[in-house]
Amino acid sequence: MTSNATSSGKTVASAVRDVFERIYGDPLKQLESLITATGLPVYKDPKTGALLWVDVRELRLRFTLSVNKLEKFIEGLRGGKLMYTQCRRCGAKYFPPQVDCPRCKASDVEWREVSTEGELVTWTVINVKPASFSHQGDYVVGIVKMPDGFNITAWIDADPKTLKPGMKMRLVVDRRPGEGYITYWFKPAF
């Protein structure tokens, strides 16, 4: 794996767009011809015979999430590090990192680097994928217990048949192949 974008030059943005084009492109063409031919966006459900009106007002959702207070986490990713927070007043540790401590109501945290190794707690293989992940092959998602005192959910880069509870896992922070953006995952630590 290199720290540049992927070999094809494609990032997650265009990979997802291509999948959506494949899934929703044909129905859109059918809707066009339906309106042209019949004057209405209405057809009969071939399975049930029920009359269906196809929504002509498409709704697109792409959220923008504030990571403003997680700037240190974002900087950490850029530098190949995964960061968590620890409350300076009561010592509570947070991953996912958060800047407010509900335990003591303080908002004074120290940013620290997560340890590089942990132990696998549980895992699954995502065989049926959401549309926005279907440019990927089946992927393994696991939960890894870190010596820092919290668990981390992330992909596991391994053959799932070789996985066992308690297995040592090594943390990786890098650009994800096929998506080109920096994230974190685990691989077996040997």
Place this chain on the structure above:
Amino acid sequence: MTRKVAVVGVGVSKFGNRTDVSLPELAWEAVKEAFDDARLGPEDVQGFVVGNMGGWSSEALPAVVVGEYCGLVPKSGIRVEAACATGSAAVRTAYHMIASGEADIVMAIGVEKMNESPTPTVVEFIGRAGNYFWEFENFGLTFPGYYALYATAYMQRYGATEEDLCKVAVKNHYYGSLNPKAQFQRAITVEECLNSRYIAWPLKLYDSSPITDGAAAVILASEEAARKITDTPVWIKAIGYANGTANLSKRPDFVGLEAAQVAAKMAYKKAGIDPENPVKHFDVAEVHDCFTIAEIMAYEDLGFAKRGEGYKLIREGQTYIGGVIPVNLDGGLKAKGHPIGATGVSMVAELTKQLRQQAERGRQATIKNGMALAHNVGGTGHYAFVTILGLSP
């Protein structure tokens, strides 16, 4: 001082792929049945609560659309959400409106039209039922995926097998085949289940509840109103409720749902149930089997079996009629279907019918104790409701 609350009318629509009706038309099927059951009309209720998750369906304000269509305006109506436990949240809200003395008769309506969106969109939406950024955006977890994390941990620790999980599906399909309102009306075999494809290893297609359209409605009334309406009120003895962390990574373990354990404890205490041996109090239970592993964990979270021994209950057939506690005699989420917002309401409707001994032939529990339990989980243990119903107040 809270007032006693009874279920006085119930209705459930046919569950399935209901492309033949709109969202309010679907709600009306259940609402009409509930009104007829109680011999009441829209003019008799003082408020209504609509359980609907939405996102995949076109209506942004389902409560007002349903309220208008069902003739409930200008009665006070709201929409509530608690993921897959949305229906129980609607029942709980209606219950408190009456228990507090604010209203005498309130309707809880659960309705969901998941088939208004194509399947990939629905998969996308339910996959976001956790913590969006830390679980979905970067790691693409799906709803079966979340439960699969529990299934892996449970099976590894206690030695349950994929075959044990399939036995839950076989039972629930069997009872679904006897329920004319169930989405799946065909019994299946363990082999068929074992041969179905993986959707989130170790969970397979036949371990999973389907995408469903459906509605359910229950009419709740104060003791005074209930006595006037019906000779067979079914009392809400207790509702326990709790939540779990959004991020699964923050859970203490992956072999049971803490929220369900807390909710059960709360409900048992309120209803005077022995938490060491709850099954002796109940004739029948509805548990949240969105995936087969969820039903097995529910046995343990509810105290029907010891921790790590839930799979033995299904292995021994103890959750069929005639066993220690019959579970999901309407087919459960697995075979009856799981229209998210309607599920919790339909559990209360089903148990009311069971306690009144009005279930179809072959799926009626023997009613001796006159008590029943509904366990409804939202998300992956993000919300949990345990509702206890009884024939005596």
